[in-house]
Amino acid sequence: MMRPANTASVWSLWFDRANLVLAALGCVFLLLTLVLVFIGVFLRYAISLPILGLNEIIQLSSIGVVMLALPSCTAQEGHVRVDVLDQMIGRVGRFIGDLLSRALSAFVLSVLVGRAWLKMLDAREFGDTTNMLGIPLWPFYAFVAAGMALCVVVLAVQFVMIIFGKGRP
Template sequence: MYRRIDKAVGWLARAVALAGGAVLIALVIMVCVSITGRALIPLGLKPVSGDVELLEMGMAFAIFAFLPYCQYVRGHARVDLFQQSFGNVGNRVLDLVADVGMAFAAIIIAWRLWLGMLDKKSYFETTFILQIEIWQAYAAALVGAAAFVIVSVFCVFRSLKALPGGGV
């Protein structure tokens, strides 16, 4: 059962990260087109309308999309200064403490992002140029944040399982 959950959570983390990467590539292409359009205004071209708005919203999604995979592969920044002095069991306990802290942070971030999205939706706030409702950008970022919560909670169980006698 654990292996199937591990596989599913790993798939989720990779899928969301790949979606974030696809959005990032699309943003790079859009920015290149927009800059080229600005440079070639004398030739009749023009920049992409609302490029900064699209870039802000797309980057918010991409950043949140990479968090689950980073957590799943233990890619977050670590200070390994005392790692050798704690031994194998001590390091597993530290991993558990870090995973619990990250799960707590992920839950708080997703909760506050959810409330922010509801707030933006209630005021019908839109972007200046494209008139896109801002809550939609929050909702897109919330996809990554929700996956981050799922992966972070799984990582807590993974760390518990790695402890001696931790047959969770």
């Protein structure tokens, strides 16, 4: 007889998989960027044959690298953090600082998600493309919105975990 799945564990599983998928896509974009830069440099300096529009492709793949890896980095607390005042402000100060930093970050990213979503819709409606190669821009705005939206969820989960004493001390 099968037990009904725990809602929290199902949510956690979905959340972890979404993070993993976005991070894997970010890795694909990073690999693409590395290969393109290597080929571009080789062709430009060894054969004097530059690739047309390579800068556009590298800029767009950089969007994929950063925005798709952002939620995973946030979930693993991999961002640069300076704990200069930790000893001075004490345990309560760190608790308030951790909550405040996550709340402010989630608020700012929420605003940016909304703006990126609207920009994606505009770019899709008007057919915005890159100047040289004509690559559609709306999927990259979608990457920005998706990465930041999942990052907001990560920050909200961390906020709740800190309140209940399961987060960073």
